[in-house]
Amino acid sequence: MTSERPVLLRVRGVGRRYAGVTALAAIDVDVRGGEVLAIVGENGAGKSTLLKILSGVVQPSEGTLEVADARGALGGVELDGVRDATRAGIALVHQELNLAENLDVAGSIYLGREPSRFGFLDRARMRADARKWLARVGLEIDPGTLCGTLPIAQRQLVEIAKALSTESRVLILDEPTSSLTMRETDRLLEIMDELRRAGVAVVFVSHHLDEVMKIADRVIVLRDGRKTGELVRGEYDRAMIERLMVGRDIAASARREVAANAAVRLEIASLTSAHRRRRPVSFAVRAGEIVGLAGLVGAGRTEILEAIAGVTTHGGEVRLDGSALAGDASSRVRRGVAIVPEDRARNGLFLENPVAMNMSLAWIDRTSRARLVDQRAEPSLVSRMIARMQLRPPQPARRVQTLSGGNQQKTVIGRWLAVDPKVLLLDEPTRGVDVGARAEIHAEVRRLAEAGSAVVFASSELEEVLLLADRIIVMHDGAIAGELAAHEATEVAIMHLATGGAAHAHQTGTHA
Amino acid sequence: MKRALGIIGIFLAILVFSIFFAENFTTGINLMQLTNRTALYSVLALGAALVIVTGGIDLSIGSVVCLAGIMTPWLLIEHEWTPWQVIPTVLAMSAFIGLCHGLLITRLKLQPFLVTLCGLLLYRGIARWMTGDQSQGFMGEYGDVRAIALAKFSIPGLTDYRLPATVIPALVLAILIGLFLSRTVWGRWLLATGRNESAARYSGVPTAWLVTGSYVACSLLAGFGGMLFIFDIGSAQPSDFGNFYELYAIAAAVLGGCSLRGGEASVVGVLFGVATLRVLQNTITLAGYSSQIEFAVVGGVLLLGVAADELIRRYAARRLERAGAVA
Numbered sequence: 001m002t003s004e005r006p007v008l009l010r011v012r013g014v015g016r017r018y019a020g021v022t023a024l025a026a027i028d029v030d031v032r033g034g035e036v037l038a039i040v041g042e043n044g045a046g047k048s049t050l051l052k053i054l055s056g057v058v059q060p061s062e063g064t065l066e067v068a069d070a071r072g073a074l075g076g077v078e079l080d081g082v083r084d085a086t087r088a089g090i091a092l093v094h095q096e097l098n099l100a101e102n103l104d105v106a107g108s109i110y111l112g113r114e115p116s117r118f119g120f121l122d123r124a125r126m127r128a129d130a131r132k133w134l135a136r137v138g139l140e141i142d143p144g145t146l147c148g149t150l151p152i153a154q155r156q157l158v159e160i161a162k163a164l165s166t167e168s169r170v171l172i173l174d175e176p177t178s179s180l181t182m183r184e185t186d187r188l189l190e191i192m193d194e195l196r197r198a199g200v201a202v203v204f205v206s207h208h209l210d211e212v213m214k215i216a217d218r219v220i221v222l223r224d225g226r227k228t229g230e231l232v233r234g235e236y237d238r239a240m241i242e243r244l245m246v247g248r249d250i251a252a253s254a255r256r257e258v259a260a261n262a263a264v265r266l267e268i269a270s271l272t273s274a275h276r277r278r279r280p281v282s283f284a285v286r287a288g289e290i291v292g293l294a295g296l297v298g299a300g301r302t303e304i305l306e307a308i309a310g311v312t313t314h315g316g317e318v319r320l321d322g323s324a325l326a327g328d329a330s331s332r333v334r335r336g337v338a339i340v341p342e343d344r345a346r347n348g349l350f351l352e353n354p355v356a357m358n359m360s361l362a363w364i365d366r367t368s369r370a371r372l373v374d375q376r377a378e379p380s381l382v383s384r385m386i387a388r389m390q391l392r393p394p395q396p397a398r399r400v401q402t403l404s405g406g407n408q409q410k411t412v413i414g415r416w417l418a419v420d421p422k423v424l425l426l427d428e429p430t431r432g433v434d435v436g437a438r439a440e441i442h443a444e445v446r447r448l449a450e451a452g453s454a455v456v457f458a459s460s461e462l463e464e465v466l467l468l469a470d471r472i473i474v475m476h477d478g479a480i481a482g483e484l485a486a487h488e489a490t491e492v493a494i495m496h497l498a499t500g501g502a503a504h505a506h507q508t509g510t511h512a
Numbered sequence: 513m514k515r516a517l518g519i520i521g522i523f524l525a526i527l528v529f530s531i532f533f534a535e536n537f538t539t540g541i542n543l544m545q546l547t548n549r550t551a552l553y554s555v556l557a558l559g560a561a562l563v564i565v566t567g568g569i570d571l572s573i574g575s576v577v578c579l580a581g582i583m584t585p586w587l588l589i590e591h592e593w594t595p596w597q598v599i600p601t602v603l604a605m606s607a608f609i610g611l612c613h614g615l616l617i618t619r620l621k622l623q624p625f626l627v628t629l630c631g632l633l634l635y636r637g638i639a640r641w642m643t644g645d646q647s648q649g650f651m652g653e654y655g656d657v658r659a660i661a662l663a664k665f666s667i668p669g670l671t672d673y674r675l676p677a678t679v680i681p682a683l684v685l686a687i688l689i690g691l692f693l694s695r696t697v698w699g700r701w702l703l704a705t706g707r708n709e710s711a712a713r714y715s716g717v718p719t720a721w722l723v724t725g726s727y728v729a730c731s732l733l734a735g736f737g738g739m740l741f742i743f744d745i746g747s748a749q750p751s752d753f754g755n756f757y758e759l760y761a762i763a764a765a766v767l768g769g770c771s772l773r774g775g776e777a778s779v780v781g782v783l784f785g786v787a788t789l790r791v792l793q794n795t796i797t798l799a800g801y802s803s804q805i806e807f808a809v810v811g812g813v814l815l816l817g818v819a820a821d822e823l824i825r826r827y828a829a830r831r832l833e834r835a836g837a838v839a
Contacts, residue, residue, distance in 0.1 A: 311714055333716025347714045350707045352775075361704055362715045365697045372695055415715065 005032040006072050008169050008201045009054065009090065014063030015225075016049050023049045024225045027063070031170055036192055036202045038212040041222035041245055042406075042434035047205045048174070050222070054203065055092035055172055056085030068169075091163035095174040095432075099155055101148030106130035108147050109162045133161040137191050151298075153184035157191070164195075171195065173204040177211055178432055181296045181460060182495065189215045207434065208461075209238050221245055245435060262286040263321075265454035266308070266423050270316035273303040279479040280316055285423075285454040290445065292469030293458040295498045299475040301458035302342055305425045308456070309339035311347075320422060333362060336422035340412050340429060342458075348412040349400050355411055356382045356396035362415045381418050389414040390440055406430075406437025413444060424448055426457035430464060442468050462491045474498050515769035516781035518824070522767070522817060523788045530791055534798040540672030542794070544664065547675070550790045551682035552661075552740055553760055554783055557768075558682075558689050559733030560761035561782045562726045565693070566706045567774025568617065568624035570727065572609070572631030573734045573761050577754035579635040580606050580738035585648045585747065595657045599739070606735020607728050609635065614724030624727075632758070640750040649747025661743035678740055682783075685733070690779035702726060706774030763810065764789055767817045788813070 009031035016024040024046040031037055031054075041047050052058040053065075056079030066074040067088045079085045082092070099108045106127045107114070115122040115129070130143040137157045147155060156176060163171055173192075177185040185208075192202050192215055206212055212219055219236065221229040221244040229244040265287040270280035281304060285291050293301040307314035310325070310332040318325040325332055329339075341347035350358050360378050367377040379396065386394045389410040391403075400411055409430065416424065429445065430438040445468065449455045459465050465472055472484045474497035482497040530537045537543075556573055563570045580602045587593045587601070609631065616627045650658060660681075664674035693699035705712045705719045713719050742748055766772060767788060768781030789810060796806050 309714070328718070328720075329713055330716045330718035339714055341714050346708075347710045349711055350704060350775075353704075353707060357700070357704070361700065361712070361717065364700055368697045371697050373697060373700060375695075 005034045006068060007031070007074065008033050008068045010066040010074055011054070012064050012066070014050075014053060014060045014065070016053060016058065017061045022225050024053070024060075027227055029220060029227075031201045031203055033169060033199045033201045034196055035217045036196050036204070036215050038216035038219045039203065039205045039222065040207075040209070040212060040219060040241060042436055045222040045245070045434075046225040047222055049225075051092065051172055051174055051203075051205060053079075054085075054170075055090055056080065056082050056088075057092070086166050086168070089167060089169040090172065091166055091168035091170070092172045093156070093159045093163055093174065093176065095176075095178065099147040099158060102146065104144045104146055105134070105141065105150075105158055106143035108158060109133060109143075109165050111162075129165070130161070133165040134158070136164055136195075137161045138187070138194075152179050153181070153187070156180070156188070160191070164200075168200070170201045170203065173202070175205050175207065175432070177206060177208060182462070183296070183499075185211060207432070209241055210463075212241070213238060242435065262288050265289075265321060265452075266456070267319040267322075268304075268308065268316070269319070271304060271307055271318065272315035273300070273307055273312065281478075281480055282316075283473060283480065283483075285456055287452045287454055288449050290449050290455040290457070290468060290470045292465040292472045293456065293475055294462065294465045294472055294494050295458075295475035295481070296460075299498065300478040301475055302427055303478075304475075305339060305427050305456065305458055306341075308423070309337055309425055311339065333419075336419065338362070338416035338419065338421035338424050340409075340416070340424075340426040342427035342431070344408055344412055349408060351401040352399060354397045354399055355386065355391065355403070358400050358411050359385055359396075359415045359418075363418045366419065385414040385417050388417060389444065404434070404437075405432040406434050406441075409433050409441060410437065413441060417444075417448070420451065421448070421453055424453045424455045426455070428459055429457050429468075430459075430461075438464075462494055465489075465494065466491065476500050515776065515778040516784060518821060519768050519781050519784045519788060519817070522813075523784045523791070526788055526791050526795070530795040530798075534795040535800075537795065537798055540670075540674075542798070543673055544676060546790055546794055548678050548744065549794075550783075550787045551676060551678035552737060552744065553757075553764065553786045553790060554682040555685060555733050555737040555740065556757055556761040557764040557782050557786045558685055558779065559730035559737075560758070561765040561768070561770050561777050561779070562689065562702075562733075563624070563730045564762070564765050564770045564772060565702055565774060565777045566723045566726050567709070567772075568723065568726070569628065569762065569772070570613070570631075570730045570734075571625065571628040571758050572613070572635060573730070573758035574754040574756060575632045575635035575639070575758075576606055576609055576731050576734035577738035577741060577757050578748075578750060579609075579639040580735035581742035581748060581753055582639045582643055582648050582750050584739050584742050585650050586643055588654060589648070589651055595654065602739060603732060603735055606738075607732045609735075610728035610731030611724065613731065614727035617727065618720040618723050636750070636754075639753075643750050645750055647747055647749050648742075658743040658746070661740045678744065681736075681740065686779050686783055693777055693779065698722065698725075703775055703777070706776070708775075760786075760789060760810075763814045767814060769821070 007030045011027055011029040014024065014027045015022065027050060039047050039050060049058065053060050059078070059080060064076055065079060067077045068074050077088055079088065103111065109130045110126050115125045127143040134141065134143065137160050139154060139157045139161065141154065147158065150158065160171065176188060180188060189211060195202055217233050219231045219241060220227060221241060223245060231240065263286065264284045266285040268284070269282050271282065272280050293304065295301055303312070306312045308318050310327060310329040320335060320337065325335060325337065345351060356379065359382050364373055364378060367374045367381065382396050386396060391407055391410050391414065400408055403411065424445070426445065430441055433441065445455055457468065466489060470486050472486065472489050472494060474481045474484065474494055476498055477500070481500070484493060556577065560570060560573060583602050584598055587598045588595065613627050613631060616622045617624050659677070661678050663677035665677065666674050693703065701712065701717045702722050704717060705722050709719055738754065764785035765782050768785030769778040770776060770782065792809055792813060793806055796809055797803055
């Protein structure tokens with residue numbers, strides 16, 4: 001069955017070294033039209049390098065690429081830059097979306113190759129053509145809409161429409177679902193399926209094995225730059241992929257029991273966000289408890305975490321150990337409130353600075369004497385935190401920019417370990433983090449809870465919510481839709497509440 | 513320190529050129545004046561650097577120099593205040609100006625460029641209006657106070673070179689600011705704020721106060737510098753005193769390795785940046801080029817320095833990427 005589909009892109013023995021370090025070696029892949037090919041692996045396994053080679057962003061140190069011509073005959077090519085790849089019918093949609101926010105949708109799709117008449121922009125034709133490509137991805141929006149006003153999911157579809165508009169036969173998606181909600185993800189998977197049926201070869205990278213299992217015809221597993229397996233649909237299960245990815249079995253987490261008599265550590269009373277009109281939210285978290293905030297993107301979870309941390313202003317009251325928390329983030333940090341933000345590049349890290357500076361920032365004032373940085377305490381504390389977070393490589397002088405997503409996240413979390421936070425707030429704690437690092441981050445969060453922290457985290461991944469939380473608060477449209485104890489929670493029950501279903505009602509229909 | 517190496521190289525090259533090609537460059541009197549000027553401008557540039565570190569800018573430095581400088585003799589001579597009243601008043605006024613800038617920028621979220629551009633116009637206007645646009649001077653009095661800037665210290669073994677007193681405040685400030693940035697918690701926080709204001713805030717850094725503080729320090733140093741300048745030259749016109757000084761200060765800080773994007777600074781670099789601009793200006797005059805060309809030369813050197821810095825940075829980033837990127 002598979003063999004009947006035409007090979008559009010053939011990769012043979014491809015490898016890539018950076019300054020003597022092998023990032024990728026001896027990769028053989030056939031990319032076929034009408035097929036969805038998933039590439040999975042831990043961060044650092046070589047997925048990005050492979051995608052970059054396929055899309056002409058970097059050139060392989062060894063091996064060959066062959067691209068099919070119009071008659072289907074394969075011929076060797078060198079893809080020197082994205083332009084070459086585009087010409088060969090290969091398009092990459094980046095993980096970080098690249099749309100200019102101030103351009104409209106049509107302008108974005110035709111950026112750099114705008115249709116013109118007598119030297120003037122032919123706006124009418126551009127919009128008409130854009131509409132055609134938008135329809136291919138099931139997007140019914142006005143091509144005149146500004147990209148900046150579109151939700152992430154729609155921007156992503158615009159990017160895909162843009163890729164298709166270059167007559168691409170091979171569409172490469174780098175972690176396309178990492179910032180989508182469950183429903184948006186399902187929509188994207190449908191579109192990938194439609195493209196597949198139209199004969200397009202879809203290659204995508206994902207950390208979400210559920211999606212991979214749902215859509216992929218073939219799965220290529222990478223580990224440490226090598227292909228550890230190529231699995232064909234119907235011949236594998238989830239555990240097999242996980243084993244090939246990490247080379248070890250991932251242990252399921254043991255559930256913890258929170259003492260019912262533990263003191264209330266964090267109390268939120270009629271909290272309202274100053275930014276958007278939201279209904280007031282109240283809940284309490286005991287010492288040692290891990291509360292998961294579930295809900296769709298836009299349900300108001302981030303706003304709650306940021307209000308508790310004091311990075312945004314809010315109405316209502318936040319109490320820590322019975323006394324009110326007031327003031328901005330800096331005064332709340334001093335009282336033991338720590339936040340790990342959703343967008344770590346923007347709000348969490350100093351990318352150009354070393355790990356040590358990133359970690360010590362939150363507590364150098366506590367180890368200082370007379371406001372002078374303690375030159376001995378700082379490096380020793382940083383080393384301890386690096387060891388505890390199992391940062392790889394364990395180099396305090398390394399610039400955070402050069403670390404993988406998982407290690408960057410460990411750096412942000414490690415920052416707070418030295419201060420024994422009373423309240424730990426995590427927004428999407430393992431977004432863009434590989435399987436191994438995810439387990440380590442979860443273990444560290446549990447350790448902090450066991451030491452008495454009240455933990456509140458928000459996650460769009462139901463799996464993570466179910467795995468980590470002792471209690472689950474489901475949000476819908478800015479308010480608490482319901483609360484579930486870990487032992488009674490299921491994905492279906494959470495989704496029911498998150499999509500506006502009534503609490504305690506056992507109906508199957510969902511309402512948006 | 514590594515960031516300062518480039519500007520030290522440029523400085524030495526220009527110095528060698530000046531020694532060989534500018535007549536009278538190595539005379540004691542010229543070197544004394546050069547040291548004095550470098551010290552005076554350093555006070556301003558150090559202040560500018562503190563603001564640039566936060567990713568901001570202060571265009572009002574020259575006008576604060578003018579207002580503080582003009583007010584000093586105006587209060588002493590016209591209003592017959594005592595120096596013990598004048599000096600604290602002028603310094604407090606300068607700090608207050610900085611506080612206003614800082615609060616407008618951090619609380620009202622106005623852009624530093626706009627706030628301080630308004631300051632540039634405002635303070636010069638006030639200085640000119642207050643004095644009736646008349647030249648202000650010490651009328652030969654207050655020699656004891658002016659000695660803060662005018663005194664010269666003999667150095668054993670040197671006959672025609674004596675160290676100008678202005679070097680002392682400049683060096684003390686440089687050392688204090690250097691230690692502040694590298695050794696204190698606030699300095700670390702200030703650099704972090706300049707690098708990524710939002711991430712600093714999420715980490716519990718009181719960013720608004722730090723940024724406000726840096727504008728206070730910058731204006732305070734500009735006011736203090738303005739006083740030293742007027743003590744040094746004796747009298748000045750409100751209409752042109754301190755003109756373009758903010759640009760000299762910013763240029764020196766940038767030459768010295770402070771990125772206008774914020775988060776990077778080198779005090780040593782700033783001092784060498786100032787010295788480079790001063791030697792250039794001095795050499796242009798001494799070598800007999802028309803002084804009108806000075807701005808063009810300074811602009812050219814600044815452009816070269818910044819372009820070279822950017823190229824080196826890119827080269828380093830590429831090397832880092834080649835060495836470090838796996839995946």
